Amino acid sequence: MARPSKCSAEFRSDAIALWRASAGRRTFKDVAADLNVDPEMLRTWVRDADGRPVVAGASQDTEAEPARLRAENARLAGAEKEWHPEREIPCRAAAYFARETK
Template identity: 55%
Template sequence: MGRKSSYSAEFRNDAVALYRAAGGKRTYAAVAADGGVNGETLRSWVRQADEQAGRGEPVAAGRDEELARLRAENGRLRRAKKEWELEREILRRAAQYFAEEMRA
């Protein structure tokens, strides 16, 4: 856990509100300069406010769903690879057997 912020919660909320009021017409750095803070600090405050308001949850849920889907697909592809390797080995042995039969 980090150190306690030197900025009050009211100041942080006002800075976030000021950034949102700009409606995307101003950058984090420009809005932060007006308040005397770093642009990255303001960006982290906006991100924290979004997460507290529940706006960050759908993105995380979407990522979790995609990760679960990709893991399932990865498992399916690994099983299919093992099956193909087994089939290839069976065909290789069958070809070897019939080649020996043809020579005899």
Template identity: 55%
Template sequence: MGRGSPYPEEFRNDAVALYRAAAGRRTYAAVAADVGVTGETLRSWVRQADEQAGRVRGGEAMPEERDEELARLRAELGRLRKAEAEWQLEREILRRAAQYFARKMKA
């Protein structure tokens, strides 16, 4: 069993909130330097907060999120297959038209 953190929970929550407010603009190390901890410490606090909030489970998306993404991807695949079938039909029409006009030009 690990030892308790020397930092109060409120401090850790504030550090996580500060990182999230700057997400995309600042690194873990930059935010951690501002609050006086290491980048890895802040990264572990963010990870723990995500796990407690139920946002991440074992590094994977939650089942509901996966189901939504799977449904979206299946719909997109259906649209792409339909478009591919239409493109194949168009190519076939153009190929036959090119053959027809090529014969007409020889005659």
């Protein structure tokens, strides 16, 4: 069982609001130093409040990234039988240089 927090819920919500107000300009470490708390504790509070992991410096497009990568993977997997110059040029170059070194 987790140990009860020494900080009140009101303090935590104020700390989260302070970090959100300065997000992008100040780091967790800077805000935590002003509040005399551990930076990882502040990061955990913010992550728990959002219900998702907090990555410092992450853009707002992080939700769209997995969908874009899945679409690109599907395109590349379905393209095995099609001719693609972006795949053939490196293969031809590797074959050329392999012949040249013998």
